[in-house]
Amino acid sequence: MPLSPRTKFVIWCIQFAVLLAGLVYLWLFKSFSIVADLNQIFTVEQDPEIQLVTEQLERQQLRQHLLLVGHQDKATATKYAQSAAQSLSEITGIAVKVKFDALPQLDSIVSDYINFPHAFISKQYRSLLQANDSQRLFNYQFNLLNEMASPWVAATLQSDKTLALADFFNQQSLPTAKLKNHDGFLITTKNGPQGYTRYYVLVNFMSNGTGLDLNVAKKIAQNVASLKQQALKNNTGVDYLATGAAFFTSSASSSAQSEMALFGAISVLATLLLIMITYRSVLSVFCTLLVVSISMIYGYTALRLLFTEVNVLTLVFAVTLIGIAADYSFHALSELRFSETDTANPLHKIRSSLLLGFLTTTAGYLILVFTPLILFRQIAVFTMAGLLGALLCVLLLYPSLVILKAKSAMRVPNFINSLHNLQQNWLNNKLALRWQVLFIIVALFSLTLLNNDDDPRHFYETSHDLLTQQQTISDLLATQWDSPYLLVAGNSEQQVLIQMEQLLPQLEQLKVNKEVVAYASISQWLPSISMQKNNQQLLSRSENRGDFTQLNMVLGVSAEKRALGDFQQLTFSAWQNTRIAAFFSDQWLQLEDRYYSVIKLKSLQNASTVKALANTHVDVFFIDKVADISEQIGQFRQQLIFIYALALVAAMAIFWLRYDFLNAFVAVTRPLIAVLVALILSTCFYGSLTVFNYVAGILILALGLDYCVFYAEHGLCKKITLTTCVSALSSLFVFAILIVSSTPAVSQFGFTVFIGVVVVFLLAPRLALVSKRNI
Missing domain, CATH: 3.30.70 (Alpha-Beta Plaits)
Incomplete structure (x- = not known):
């Protein structure tokens, strides 16, 4: 037997009390924060170790101002x-x-290195020693002595008569120049x-x-x-x-929060005004507000339960729930005020339609839960939970609100009568199915030719003033490093240094080829222990051969010979206490038993070359978050095509079971045509399509199938015309406002859904022919 309105009311109160108790518990005992860094709305699938390191480096960067x-x-x-x-x-x-x-002065830098004689040699100096050509070596040294622009010779000559240390410093650039x-x-x-x-x-x-x-x-x-x-x-x-x-x-947060408040307020006010005009009842307004508020509570609770951080952009998109959740109230209000209802079970006639509409809409958002993009997962969770709250509220709470029921069925407004007549004429002049199929084929082919923009930097608008200040500071401090970088990993400090030394010749070649202007690596200032020993052996052999005789004669000094056992090497731990090491603190990281170092790049011209370079070395990774996100978005965009197909096949199966094959095909092609039209017009308006346009298509499919369900179940009657019209208008209020958002992603999403809702509202009445009632 069906449950009585009183029993439904008690069930609703119990479940809502449990929800509130859970929300209070989450509020008190589970950490939760709203972040406004729009770079974090996308996650990159990486090796767990590399992802941990890159996240740690990003956190360090976030702290610096x-x-x-x-x-x-x-x-x-x-x-x-x-x-x-x-x-x-x-x-x-x-x-x-x-x-x-x-700041480290010349003398202080030299004092940190001078106790490790012969350990530091430049690439050019080493090649001259290995060539075993004393004359060429002397010419190089003599040029160093006469190089007036280099202060390093005077600073090191007293301690290093080979000029190797002076030449080593000559090749470096001070970070604090x-x-x-x-x-x-x-x-x-x-x-x-x-x-x-x-x-x-x-x-x-x-x-x-x-x-x-x-x-x-x-x-x-x-x-x-x-x-x-x-x-x-x-x-x-x-x-x-x-x-x-x-x-x-702060800039992104303020913009998003102000837009959320403004868009939400306008959407709610427009929706309430629509309700007041249509249902002519103040109580209907309050009941719809109750449904929307409860749906928001459900959505917020789900976010707190499943996530510890939520991007503020999720809350901007959450405004769209207002228009969707209000639909459930509209369906119930239309049944209560414009139909002769059963007092014991007033919403019995539309219960199956509400459930079927909920399933189709939820199925569309459920697909987004399995996407690799965290923003869409958060939006999907919020919306599905909110819709569940709205459905329970309407099915369990509304039957108890006897005062909502009209004493006798009310007359629909005059504009609905006019719209209803237009829909009847539209059915009488329907377009042949073969032309609709031809349009779908042509539109699908056209989509393959449209321009797609997967660059995440184009999804949001950054303050021009902040970008100008950032560029000015970079010019003043000469710190214009690119966001892509090389990450070198190892099981020990020395292993990391050796890895970087192996990369240096190839990076130098990239500079020669003008594929990168500059790079910054710790290994430029600190050779590995093995390299320092090799340098010391090389210089000692040259001294023993007499390669420095001419230089000693010019300097007026006698040759010095030392046993190799007397030489020491500069260790990494000792180097960290030097004056110069402080400027490389953001390029070194230790996590447990693994060590990591960053090689910064400047004016990288060809990322694929550096990526190929990293792939030829073990434990060397090219980190380019923007490119990785772009690639992942492109893959997800392609996956959305499969998601569309899956959603349409699922809807086709549901309609096929309830109606025949042809009617099922007609049902799924209505929202498909709306999606295609919306995407094509979005390209004409914005110049390209982003992943947000394609995700908007899922919402169009969900809403379109919802409209089709009600026309297929109840036919083309004035009550259904009223309900779908009010539902479409409430959705349009929300998405039309999103179009003026300062965030391009939000604007494009709103425009696509707006066009799609208009088109699917015009096409959905075709499904009334399924039931052939009230036509």
Whole structure:
């Protein structure tokens, strides 16, 4: 026997109480955060070890922030830099540094290396020693003596009469070439167009912990914005240049949250106004609000249960749940107010339609759960849980709301009568099925010719001001390294150094071929122990052969001979205590018993060449997250074609079981045509298609099948015209607003769904011929 409305109400109250208790438990005992780093919306499938290392390196990068305080007067710039540092230090969760130890000078660098004679030789010097040509060697040394631009000769000559150490230093570039230490402050300069010099004082600050908290990021951005406003207000002539994850995160978060609030508010207000006009009942408005609110609670609970971090962009897409969840309320309200209903079981007639519609919509989102892209998994989980909450609310709670039932069936609004007549005329003038099949074939072929954009950097809009500041800081500090890099792994420190030494000749060849402008490797400053020993043996043999006789005569010194046993080598642990090692701290990582080092690249022209280079070496990996994500998105886009086919086949099977084959084919081609039209028009409007356009197609399929179900089950009656019209309008309110989003991914998603919903609403009434009722 069917359950009574009272029993359904009790069941609903019990399950909702359990849900709330679970949400409270998750809120108190499970960590959960909302992140705004849009680079994290995609995950890259990598070897677990490499993924762990790259994530660790990314977290370190997220913690680092720079602020440059500039003024024409050095003292003024220093004063305001101290004031800015003091202001930032009041933020809990970050460590600020404005005064630094003295930068490594020539003498201090030499003192760190001088106790390891003959251990450091440049590539050119080594090749001359191996050639066993003393004359060519002397000519090279003599040029070094006469090289006025090199201060290394004077700094090392007293300790190293071979000039090998001076030549070694000559080949290196100091990481702090643009910075000068003045009374503990690191200062760089910029020459203005009028010939004056502008001084920029460095303020370094990093967040505590292993990553970047969203609240801390907002406080940092607000603090720096306040400093800039004060400078403009007081006309101090001070300018602030800032870069770091906090500023990009705060900007993206503020934009996403404001859009979420604005879009959500407009969508809700438009939907409520539509309800008020259509159902002419204030209580209907409150009931629909209840359904939408409960669906949001279900979706949020599912996110907290299954994820520890949720991207803020997920919450922007969550706005789409408003239009979809409200559909369940519309179907119930139409049944209660425009039909003669059974008091004991008022929603019995539409129960199967609601369940079938829920299954088709959920099936579309369920497919997204198995995608490799975390953003879509979060959206799918949120939407499916929200739809479940809306369905339970309508089926279990609405039957108890007797006051919603009209005393007698109400008349549908006049605009619905007009629309209903248009739909009847549309059925009488239907297009032949063969032309529809021909259109599908032509449209599918056209899609293969359309331009697809898989670059994740094009999916969101980054603040132009932040990008300009980042580029200016890079120019001032000469730190313009590319995001791709080489990662070298090993079981010991020395193994990693040896691996990098083997890469250096090939990297030098890439520089010669102009495929990369520069690279930075720890091994350039620290040869491995085995390499240092080889260098010492090579120099000792040259001394014993008398290769340095001419040089000694020029210098007026006698030849020195040492036993190889007297030589020592610079170990990695000892090198880490040198002045120069501090500048390479972000290029070295140790995790348990494995060691990793990063080789930075500048102006990489051909990533495939470097990737091929890495593949020829064991434990060397080319890390290019953007390219990897692009490749993965491209693969997922191709997989979506299979997902479309799978969804259509599943829907075809369901309709075939309930109707005949031809009607099932008609049912699945309605949303398919809508998807094809939406994708083609999206290309015309945006110039290319992204994965968000294709994902929008899944939603079009789900909504389209939902409309088809109701027309197939109930025929073309005014009540169904009313329900589908209100449902389509509520969805259009949501997706039309998304089109004006500042985030391209959101805008493209909204546009595609908007077009698809319009088309599928026009085509769905064809399914009324299945039941042949009320036509």
